[in-house]
Amino acid sequence: MSRSNELTKTAGAFDIRNVIGVLLGIFGIILTIAGIIGLSPDEAERTGGIDANLWTGIGLVVAALVFLVWARLRPIRIVDDAAASGSVGSSGSGSGSGSGSGAEAD
């Protein structure tokens, strides 16, 4: 058990917050562009005249930023430095990790 406990710290280094942030961000940007291009008359009839793509797109970009900023402000800390360098996260998560106490953020 004790050996696997050390390894678990590296399993946590793959930070899901960055993945959520990047995916929602990509979705948000595509929808925002679709919203700026505008709706066809048929689509406008469906939504009752609201540019739903634009508003959802903006909402998603904001949500994406919240996750990316959260991951940046409260990074996951890792006990084992050697294991940490082999772990993967998106580029934003690197700065705070890799050293410090055993406690993870949240």
Place this chain on the structure above:
Amino acid sequence: MEDIRLDAQWVDYLLIAIYFAFVLGIGWFAKRGISSSIEFLLSGRSLPAWVTGLAFVSANLGAVEIMGMSATGAQYGMPTMHYFWIGAIPAMLFLGVVMMPFYYGSKVRSVPEFMRKRFGTGAHLVNALSFAIAQILIAGVNLFLLGTIVNRLLGWPLWVALIVAAAIVLSYITLGGLSAAIYNEVLQFFVIVAALLPLTLIGLHRVGGWDGLVERVSGDGMLGAEQLNSWPGQQLSGFDNPVLSVVGIVFGLGFVLSFGYWTTNFVEVQRAMASKSINAARLTPIIGAFPKMFIPFIVVIPGMIAAVLVSQLSEFKQISSTAGEAAAQAQTGVNYNDALLLLMREVLPNGLLGIAIAGLLAAFMAGMAANISAFNTVFSYDLWQQYVVKDRPDDYYLKVGRFATVGACIVAIFTALIAGNFSNLMDYLQTLFGFFNAPLFATFILGMFWKRMSATAGWVGLVGGTLSAVIVFILAETGVLDLPGQGAAFLAASTAFVVDIVLSVIVTFMTTPKPAAELRGLVYSETPKTDFDDPNEPKPPIWKRPAPVAGVALIMVIILNVVFS
């Protein structure tokens, strides 16, 4: 059934493709953390509470929940809220506050394993086998629904859709194990919200806001304003008498069915077991309760909107109120289960449509992935390691876990074909839960708080309870008992619960109890309070302690019940 072709365009397919790239990418990334069976099957017990909490909700937010609850919303309206506010939240809070310390604190790797430690192999074998079989069946149901949707939306043949979907689930679980399943569940949660929240808001805008919805629902000429109040919910429970209806919903759905499901179902408990400390494990279902209480607003409400906004569906509802559902479906080509798809087609522009399709496909796959990832743990640890091949090195069981995943996906494809022959999936699942879960809950709760309860009582109670549920079900099916709606499922579960308790008590007094020394961590009175705290960790602040947070959730759900009664 008629096709409901959604007018998907390249931007929609682009969004769906990006999503699937992320799903498979997560499996691939999660693979790097895996070097032992405990990491593959329990995520190495390393995840924070908000991740496991969202996964806890998502694992249940599969095809049955989303399509089934919006369908029930279209049919009955607000009483559907009971499946969330009465049928889920109290049990989730109870699991976190009362039962989780035993599951996590006893260091078992599965719910059946707790059964083995407390009651020995008799009860364990019954529990492990029935759970494994039920998971394969339910995985098949999820897969079938997924295949049907792909078939009707995109026109792919059912068997192609089944195989492609199973292959995607298989690839990310065999690669990344439970971590991949959990991470994908968390991701799926946000994609579903991103799809269903705009759908609900645009739908509300189209019917003239909340007031417009209230006006159109109460003036629909059928159930009318009854659909706007959650209580007493006679249509839902099937009881004419309002008092009986409330009792039926609170005891049948709220107590026996829901406590049985949420507190003993390893699919759910496994998410909490993957968390990093006993406090995080207890917080998992409690944190999950907060999103859970608001999910009906983006699932049930769209169903209600669809029933008044989409002309095909309101026509179906009109005809079925006089001539029955079969005739209505024959004339209109749709039924209640199509509510969400019809609303998507009615109100979503291209772009949002892509996100909505991705969200639905994600939900169906995640439901199946949850079943499979719980199945492979029980199969590897509780069946294979316990009864077939013991005492091998760990990487042997890691391999067994991967093979079990492949086997389960293949079997699920065939179960999906069987599930296609059952017309009402919700009833079918309720029945399964009633058979297995209600007696399990009775046995667990007695076993955790009554140290005298003997090992024999454990398995006798389980078998007797399950059999009594089956007998009630057969009596109801053959017409000996006449109970409409969900009445038969409620009664079967309640009977199983009572029979289990009575048998357990009788058998206990006829047999010898386990020695008290073997019950530490398993029975409340034999476990020192300090066992329930995390060693080496400071006492968490009040907003991270299970009981106070659960109290807040309970107050919120009571307020919701009052506001929408």
